[in-house]
Amino acid sequence: MAITMTPAAADRVKSFLVNRGKGLGLRLGLRTSGCSGMAYVIEFVDTLNDDDEIYTIDDVNIIIDAKSFIYLQGIELDFVKEGLNEGFQFNNPNAKGECGCGESFTV
Numbered sequence: 001m002a003i004t005m006t007p008a009a010a011d012r013v014k015s016f017l018v019n020r021g022k023g024l025g026l027r028l029g030l031r032t033s034g035c036s037g038m039a040y041v042i043e044f045v046d047t048l049n050d051d052d053e054i055y056t057i058d059d060v061n062i063i064i065d066a067k068s069f070i071y072l073q074g075i076e077l078d079f080v081k082e083g084l085n086e087g088f089q090f091n092n093p094n095a096k097g098e099c100g101c102g103e104s105f106t107v
Contacts (some may be wrong), residue, residue, distance in 0.1 A: 074092070
């Protein structure tokens with residue numbers, strides 16, 4: 001399964017990288033957190049780790065480490081604006097459930 005990104009997400013990441021003035025791309029990863037077990041991590045990448053894989057989508061590099069890729073295979077990254085709120089949304093086919101607050105998920 002591929003990693004995908006909507007045009008809105010790609011435009012937002014490009015904008016962040018331009019404003020930041022440096023960076024190889026955006027890291028998608030996971031950390032243990034919340035009541036369901038796992039939470040998404042998004043951060044800028046300036047240097048690659050040995051186990052990183054790079055996926056280029058619409059001229060944006062998405063970097064995922066091998067350990068996280070197992071749970072992120074097939075994910076779609078979107079950027080959504082709803083009223084005054086805006087942010088990245090993860091559409092993960094591997095997620096079996098989320099906690100009530102949406103902070104974490106389980107696979």
